[in-house]
Amino acid sequence: MAALFGLRVRRLRLAAGLTQAELGAKAHVVSSRITQVERASGAKPTLELARVLDDVLGADNLLVELWPYVYRESFPDWSRKFMECSERAVVVQEYASHVVPGLLQTEGYARTVLSLDALLDGEAQLDERVAARTARQERLRSPDRPELWMILDEAVLRRPIGNPSVMRKQWEFLLDVAEERHITVQVLPFDQGGHHAMGGSLTILNLPDGTDVAYTEGADYGQLVEEPANVSRYKVIYDRLRAVALPPTMSLDMIRSALEDNNRASNLPSRSERRRLAQEQLQQSGGRQLRRGRHRTAGRRLRS
Numbered sequence: 001m002a003a004l005f006g007l008r009v010r011r012l013r014l015a016a017g018l019t020q021a022e023l024g025a026k027a028h029v030v031s032s033r034i035t036q037v038e039r040a041s042g043a044k045p046t047l048e049l050a051r052v053l054d055d056v057l058g059a060d061n062l063l064v065e066l067w068p069y070v071y072r073e074s075f076p077d078w079s080r081k082f083m084e085c086s087e088r089a090v091v092v093q094e095y096a097s098h099v100v101p102g103l104l105q106t107e108g109y110a111r112t113v114l115s116l117d118a119l120l121d122g123e124a125q126l127d128e129r130v131a132a133r134t135a136r137q138e139r140l141r142s143p144d145r146p147e148l149w150m151i152l153d154e155a156v157l158r159r160p161i162g163n164p165s166v167m168r169k170q171w172e173f174l175l176d177v178a179e180e181r182h183i184t185v186q187v188l189p190f191d192q193g194g195h196h197a198m199g200g201s202l203t204i205l206n207l208p209d210g211t212d213v214a215y216t217e218g219a220d221y222g223q224l225v226e227e228p229a230n231v232s233r234y235k236v237i238y239d240r241l242r243a244v245a246l247p248p249t250m251s252l253d254m255i256r257s258a259l260e261d262n263n264r265a266s267n268l269p270s271r272s273e274r275r276r277l278a279q280e281q282l283q284q285s286g287g288r289q290l291r292r293g294r295h296r297t298a299g300r301r302l303r304s
Contacts, residue, residue, distance in 0.1 A: 001069040002040040005050075008066065010038045012057040026056045044070055046131045068135075082203075082215045082224050087139065091206035095151040095188075095197050095241050099161065100170060102133050103140065104150060104177060104185075109170040110134065112162035140183075148183045151238075151245050154190045157258040164262050171259040178252055186245040187254045195244075196237045204231075204238050 013023050013034075020038070021031040029049065037045050037053075045053070047067055054063040068087070086092065094101050099113050110133045115126055139145055160167055178185045188195075200218040207213065214225040214234035225231055246254065 001066070002044055005045065005063065005066050005070045006038040006040045008059070008062060009034070009053060009057070012053075012059055012063075013038075016057055023053075023056065027052045044128050046127075047135045082222060083136070085205050085207065085213055085215075085224070086136070086203075088207055089146050089205040090208055091147045091149075091204075093149045093204040093206075093238055093242075095153070095202045095238060096156055097153045097198065097201055098155060098159065100152065100156055100174070101150055101201070103137055103148065104174060105133065106166070106170050106173050107134055108166040109161055112166055140177075145182055149186075149242070150184070151186045151188055151241050152251075153188050154254070157187065157255065160262075167262045168259060171255055171262065174255055175252060175259070178248070178255075184248055185251055185255070186242065186248055187251040188241060188245040189254070192244045195241060197241060202234060202238060202241075204235055 013020070016023075018026070019031075020034040024031040024034045027034070027049065033049075035041075037049075045067065047064075050063045050067040050070075053059070054061060057063070092103070094103075099105075100109060102110065105113070107130060111126065111130050114120070114129045114133070120126055140148065157171075161170070174185060177183050200216055203215040203217075205213050205215070211228075212231050212235065214231045216223050216225070216234075225234060245251070
């Protein structure tokens with residue numbers, strides 16, 4: 001798909017009578033970036049670049065419509081069909097056991113999570129995946145946006161991802177989006193114990209034709225479930241999770257509590273700073289003991 005995208009850009013550029021350097025100037029990128037796009041080499045085009053090229057070349061949204069198929073190539077095969085279904089779903093219900101779901105991640109949080117992939121090829125691929133993830137969120141602001149129901153395990157709130165600033169922005173973002181009428185957020189507290197969805201995430205997608213599909217995912221695997229009997233079983237599991245999770249209002253209170261804890265933690269000295277302070281205190285304590293020892297020695301000499 002990246003090669004097809006590049007071929008379309010090249011044909012449109014030639015039809016417009018532009019060199020790569022001229023197109024780069026109009027698109028505000030260097031000419032070598034246009035070469036990369038046309039040859040499908042280097043980093044894949046971002047959605048922003050696709051929009052600019054589409055506008056400059058008068059492509060009538062052709063490049064923008066091709067772009068989702070290009071960015072899917074950045075993801076494993078087992079996740080692509082799921083993303084295709086997600087883009088069509090009218091209702092999305094998701095349970096997340098470890099991290100905030102991609103649809104509600106801030107850019108900083110997404111970058112930190114995606115950078116932990118042991119199979120990541122480098123910074124360019126990381127940029128592609130961050131751009132792809134944030135682009136998926138645009139549908140939540142579109143007229144055909146889906147109803148979104150998110151259940152977050154308490155572990156999602158308690159596990160620090162990145163620095164305190166990343167976490168603060170993520171919790172603030174969650175609190176903001178939860179105010180939207182089409183988004184519901186619940187938290188599943190630890191005290192509810194074990195359940196059938198432990199160990200990974202679970203997503204139920206309701207498609208426009210009325211059918212449902214389920215998707216289960218772990219750190220390095222994913223499975224799209226389409227068999228109606230199996231999908232029904234996962235729907236029951238999700239309904240049970242929703243029943244034992246905290247109500248939305250109490251869930252938002254727990255997120256606010258996590259935000260307050262994060263803010264307090266961010267005001268504490270860093271580990272290196274705490275180590276330096278401890279060393280200073282030890283030195284001061286040692287100095288006082290040494291001075292007290294000198295006084296006792298002097299006293300004994302006097303008495304003798």
